[in-house]
Amino acid sequence: MPKKSNLIWKFFQTYFLPPLCSSCNKNLGYICSQCHNSLNFKINTSTINSHKHYYLSSYTPQLQNIIQAIKFDQYEKALESISQHLIKTATIQSLIKQYDAWISVPYHQKKQYQRGYNIIETIFKPIFDIHAIPLIYPIKRSKQTPSLSKLSKENRKKVLSKAFSYNKNYNINLKNKKLALVDDIVTTQTTMKNCLQLLDDNYQIDTIDCISLIKA
Template structure:
């Protein structure tokens, strides 16, 4: 009853272009085609030694950017409906991911996670990973906060991130295929530094899956 009333007062709209849609949380057909679907991303040359493949489910722009900002900075967990819909839209491409994976979220600095109350990457990926039998484990920890890197050059980012991640004390990763998950990929330096730490600790292959990338 309440939902009928809500739909009448606030008809469901596409979170990207605001077109009317049938079900709350759905993207319209045009945006679903344009924004979602698993895509392989070219690895930065210096990442090739550590990361065997990178995939993204959407482009980090417009609606997707707004949804991620609402989740992270306004703590609006309601937007998870749409973000989970993006993962569902990439479903048929799941077969392209390698088998026998253990997922590892890119960790936040402990102070930031405490302040935010959650790691957005875990909230975004946990249900999807669970549904596909991919265990999500705290394999990586962040050893220190890093300076905001939005406008930093690639080399500067790499330097700032060096040593910012470590393998958790009780993590068993020798010989495992690890799927790094993160909300956004910008230059790929964070994923690369995480992958470097994992490979050094004995991981067999490291892959990365991000919700949205600036490079699609």
């Protein structure tokens, strides 16, 4: 029977250390090279209300598997692989650098505490940081909501009603600024629309564009 110390070490290696090549000890990452190389992020366009929406991929089975693993199995390191892929894409760099600031669709504090990290910020903050574009917090999540992934469009509207609010304690002048409102996945547009409405109603912002990793 294996010693208890060996079992503890094996558990630690499996869940806390990245996989290494048994020959050269090279970090293999949390997305295999074949899947990583097949990620094909590019700028696609649509609209949300009257705002431009730039999305970087449709909801492919491959990305669905990655996102599900990240959301439910806590594979934060996989996000960093995606982030590095975006950084290496010149057209995405050109899109990002035009903004004065960016807003991450907010999580409820309890949800972020439970997960331990913010999916949107882990993916997008490194590329915005390259261009010294600040992350700002003019809106907040005022109501915790259940998972939306299996809800219909109408039920999402009900669940998200008054889920976000204007952050009146956040003193910032956004007049004539060009901002990016960023989310990981856009499906029914309900979340983005709620956030856009708050921003349009409370700030004199010149332009707000929406950016998402995936449009389902």
